Amino acid sequence: MPDSAITHRTAHFIGGAWVAPAQPHAVLVVTNAADGSDLGSVPYGSAADVELAVAAARSAFPAWSALSGQERSDAILRLRDALADRAAAASWVISLEVGTTARISDAVQVGLPLKTLAGFADAALHIEDELHIGNSTIVREPAGVVGAITPWNYPLHQLIGKVGGALAAGCTVVCKPAGLAPLSAFLLADAAEAAGLPAGVFNLVSGAGSIVGESLARHPGIDVLSFTGSTEVGSSIAAAAASNITRVALELGGKSASVILDDVDLEKSVKASVNNAFLNSGQTCSAWTRLVVPRDAQDRVVEIAVGVAEKLTVGHPLDPATRLGPLASAEQKRSVLDYIAIGVGEARLVYGGAGLPDGIPDDSAGGFYVRPTIFADVDNGSRIAQEEIFGPVLCIIPHDGDEDAIRIANDSPYGLAGGVWCSDEDRAMEAARRIRAGQVDINGGAFNPLAPFGGYKRSGMGREFGPVGVEEFTELKAIQR
Ligand code: NAP
Numbered sequence: 389m390p391d392s393a394i395t396h397r398t399a400h401f402i403g404g405a406w407v408a409p410a411q412p413h414a415v416l417v418v419t420n421a422a423d424g425s426d427l428g429s430v431p432y433g434s435a436a437d438v439e440l441a442v443a444a445a446r447s448a449f450p451a452w453s454a455l456s457g458q459e460r461s462d463a464i465l466r467l468r469d470a471l472a473d474r475a476a477a478a479s480w481v482i483s484l485e486v487g488t489t490a491r492i493s494d495a496v497q498v499g500l501p502l503k504t505l506a507g508f509a510d511a512a513l514h515i516e517d518e519l520h521i522g523n524s525t526i527v528r529e530p531a532g533v534v535g536a537i538t539p540w541n542y543p544l545h546q547l548i549g550k551v552g553g554a555l556a557a558g559c560t561v562v563c564k565p566a567g568l569a570p571l572s573a574f575l576l577a578d579a580a581e582a583a584g585l586p587a588g589v590f591n592l593v594s595g596a597g598s599i600v601g602e603s604l605a606r607h608p609g610i611d612v613l614s615f616t617g618s619t620e621v622g623s624s625i626a627a628a629a630a631s632n633i634t635r636v637a638l639e640l641g642g643k644s645a646s647v648i649l650d651d652v653d654l655e656k657s658v659k660a661s662v663n664n665a666f667l668n669s670g671q672t673c674s675a676w677t678r679l680v681v682p683r684d685a686q687d688r689v690v691e692i693a694v695g696v697a698e699k700l701t702v703g704h705p706l707d708p709a710t711r712l713g714p715l716a717s718a719e720q721k722r723s724v725l726d727y728i729a730i731g732v733g734e735a736r737l738v739y740g741g742a743g744l745p746d747g748i749p750d751d752s753a754g755g756f757y758v759r760p761t762i763f764a765d766v767d768n769g770s771r772i773a774q775e776e777i778f779g780p781v782l783c784i785i786p787h788d789g790d791e792d793a794i795r796i797a798n799d800s801p802y803g804l805a806g807g808v809w810c811s812d813e814d815r816a817m818e819a820a821r822r823i824r825a826g827q828v829d830i831n832g833g834a835f836n837p838l839a840p841f842g843g844y845k846r847s848g849m850g851r852e853f854g855p856v857g858v859e860e861f862t863e864l865k866a867i868q869r
């Protein structure tokens with residue numbers, strides 16, 4: 389596939405075919421994060437395109453939902469294989485749209501969704517679709533048509549969390565990818581076509597959130613609306629969906645804490661925490677952006693953290709020497725620099741700050757580069773500790789013992805993820821249980837792509853991925869005899 393076929397898209401994927409948008413001349417330009425140039429374009433869809441896509445998904449639903457788990461599983465595996473054929477293209481295009489380094493793009497932006505899709509194929513075989521309570525037979529049924537609205541930071545991973553779960557459950561889908569990074573969704577549509585998914589099972593409409601996203605959220609033909617993105621937009625989507633009593637699943641922002649207790653190896657725990665915070669240049673919803681450390685260890689923590697940051701060479705995402713790519717957009721860069729300025733007034737800057745990273749010649753290159761930045765002596769009540777920055781900015785917050793550390797971790801409007809570092813297994817487990825968040829890793833426990841993912845508090849409602857993520861797209865019916 390030539391590069392321009394990947395980057396320049398002129399049709400939506402609806403009802404198993406490439407369909408010209410209702411307004412064929414309106415396009416959404418996609419920007420190259422590495423230099424600010426135009427990377428490509430996709431259709432700027434309208435409510436009429438959403439109408440067609442929802443109708444296609446509705447008419448495909450009866451046959452798709454009637455297939456056996458085995459048949460759906462086979463189809464999902466064919467989709468996985470067809471997507472694997474496009475892995476290099478997806479990794480390349482996401483690196484340029486989002487700014488993710490090639491290594492992380494291969495492993496996380498594309499490798500991870502391929503794994504989770506295989507996991508969904510397996511989950512389709514093991515849905516517990518019947519249970520008995522007294523004289524009732526409880527049957528689990530596909531919920532219907534799923535509307536999927538996704539963000540730009542892990543564009544393919546977020547999309548697969550919804551599409552894989554919905555298809556495994558027996559639902560059909562209409563997707564609306566983020567305007568900043570829509571191109572991998574089109575590769576998924578190519579894969580759906582190559583895999584021979586039945587027409588209308590997977591549909592894709594691109595465009596603005598305020599038009600295409602809003603139309604999906606308000607559409608009475610959508611049974612479950614699954615959204616990943618900011619808390620602000622999530623709240624407006626839930627309000628829009630409420631008019632039809634459409635079920636909503638929301639995966640929103642975070643401000644997660646890595647809590648280091650007083651009995652651990654600082655080298656290992658601090659290095660892992662800093663790398664977690666800066667993954668994908670900090671544009672990760674579950675990033676541990678607050679590092680909560682014993683007060684008397686703070687100086688040593690700063691030393692180790694700065695040592696890690698110094699090695700994070702900032703540069704072009706496709707340059708193999710780069711460890712930290714640019715941010716995804718000019719708006720994102722401005723917002724992160726604003727937070728860095730706020731942080732300088734609120735805490736002690738120990739690394740980075742405003743200005744260009746080393747080795748980035750000047751702003752005329754047009755890429756959205758910022759310096760990895762670390763603040764120490766951060767008060768958890770300050771703005772940089774409470775608000776999601778979504779860039780490579782780490783807050784080091786001192787604590788005075790386990791109780792205080794857990795209090796700080798929980799003193800946040802968000803509750804998406806967290807980490808606990810402690811040599812004593814019981815003490816670590818106790819702290820992990822008390823952190824009010826959807827995912828907590830003890831001593832760097834590995835990310836599990838089959839575990840349910842989602843948030844407490846303002847980080848969302850519902851869970852996605854793995855078997856639990858399939859159940860989210862089902863309804864329960866009680867039949868009495
Ligand atoms: P966003 O601005 O909320 O956008 C998310 C999606 O919603 C995009 O497709 C967007 O379209 C669309 N949208 C915008 N306004 C809409 C409206 N009024 N009605 C319907 N849809 C609308 O979020 P983002 O800037 O793409 O992503 C960053 C945020 O996502 C961060 O807060 C991050 O924490 C969160 N996130 C959460 C998770 C999680 O699993 N919890 C994972 C990743 C990211 P446009 O692109 O056209 O604006």
Ligand code: MG
Nearest residue numbers: 539617618621
């Ligand atoms: Mg946005």
